[in-house]
Amino acid sequence: RARVAEGRKPYDQRLVVVTGAGSGIGRATARAFASHGAEVICADIDLDAARRTAREIGRLYGTAHACQVDVSAADEMERFAAYVRDEHGTPDVVVNNAGIAVAGPFLDHEVADWKRILDVNLWSVIHGCRLFGRQMVERGEGGHIVNIASLAAFAPSRALPAYSTSKAAVKMLSDCLRAELAGKGIGVTAICPGFTSTAIAGNATYLGGDRSMAEEALRRRGYPPERVAAHILRAVHHNTAVVPVNTEGKVGYAL
Numbered sequence: 001r002a003r004v005a006e007g008r009k010p011y012d013q014r015l016v017v018v019t020g021a022g023s024g025i026g027r028a029t030a031r032a033f034a035s036h037g038a039e040v041i042c043a044d045i046d047l048d049a050a051r052r053t054a055r056e057i058g059r060l061y062g063t064a065h066a067c068q069v070d071v072s073a074a075d076e077m078e079r080f081a082a083y084v085r086d087e088h089g090t091p092d093v094v095v096n097n098a099g100i101a102v103a104g105p106f107l108d109h110e111v112a113d114w115k116r117i118l119d120v121n122l123w124s125v126i127h128g129c130r131l132f133g134r135q136m137v138e139r140g141e142g143g144h145i146v147n148i149a150s151l152a153a154f155a156p157s158r159a160l161p162a163y164s165t166s167k168a169a170v171k172m173l174s175d176c177l178r179a180e181l182a183g184k185g186i187g188v189t190a191i192c193p194g195f196t197s198t199a200i201a202g203n204a205t206y207l208g209g210d211r212s213m214a215e216e217a218l219r220r221r222g223y224p225p226e227r228v229a230a231h232i233l234r235a236v237h238h239n240t241a242v243v244p245v246n247t248e249g250k251v252g253y254a255l
């Protein structure tokens with residue numbers, strides 16, 4: 001990776017797309033890239049939240065844009081990717097971060113619950129990888145795709161069966177795409193955070209069963225999302241394949 005000339009920031013002239021940038025890990029990641037000079041596109045289904053992050057970045061660092069996108073919808077993602085390319089150019093880094101938590105026993109999940117969680121947590125990443133991966137290959141100047149999985153991808157959980165399944169799939173698709181794009185200068189990383197203090201527990205949907213167990217699984221105190229953002233920037237710099245982030249916010253698998 002190129003050395004940075006004095007007085008320049010590592011992401012000067014670089015375009016970074018972050019989904020779910022209105023809150024938590026996405027917001028911290030958008031801010032972290034911006035603090036290193038990137039122009040950031042903050043996408044979220046919640047436009048007000050995306051705008052808040054973009055305004056914050058504008059005040060502190062530089063240029064940021066806010067976009068409303070439902071990452072689970074194929075047509076919205078296609079429109080979004082075309083907008084990014086046509087208005088701003090092919091991104092250098094894409095962080096597929098947006099996700100939801102649905103908690104409760106496997107047998108209490110209806111088909112619609114499985115569909116929703118796989119749409120938001122898995123299909124969103126498939127869309128982001130396909131659309132922006134193709135743009136990066138076409139441009140021929142490399143790039144990096146970061147997918148936010150979870151330590152739940154490695155730890156069977158009675159509280160989060162569909163969520164954990166979606167995250168295991170995100171981890172595997174990241175590995176496959178990484179192998180495919182390795183010769184093209186495009187890196188792919190799966191970041192697997194453990195408990196991170198964000199709004200996700202409050203936003204979670206609880207389905208049947210022993211709700212307190214599900215709540216406990218999501219409410220455990222974690223490290224601040226800035227910790228995950230720092231791991232993301234490091235992983236892009238070193239082109240790391242998988243980064244598990246343990247309970248202390250360090251690289252490791254222990255939950």
Ligand code: NAI
Pocket residue numbers: 019020021022023024025026043044045046049069070071072097098099100101120148149150151192193194195196197198199200201203222225
């Ligand atoms: P959060 O709830 O604070 O933020 C998620 C953001 O994604 C919100 O701004 C929300 O509006 C947005 N979003 C949700 N559905 C969307 C959709 N369909 N289209 C576009 N945007 C949408 O959650 P957090 O914790 O920052 O989560 C970010 C990612 O990190 C998720 O993929 C989550 O599964 C993952 N993660 C979180 C962990 C934690 O302990 N907080 C642990 C491991 C992984």
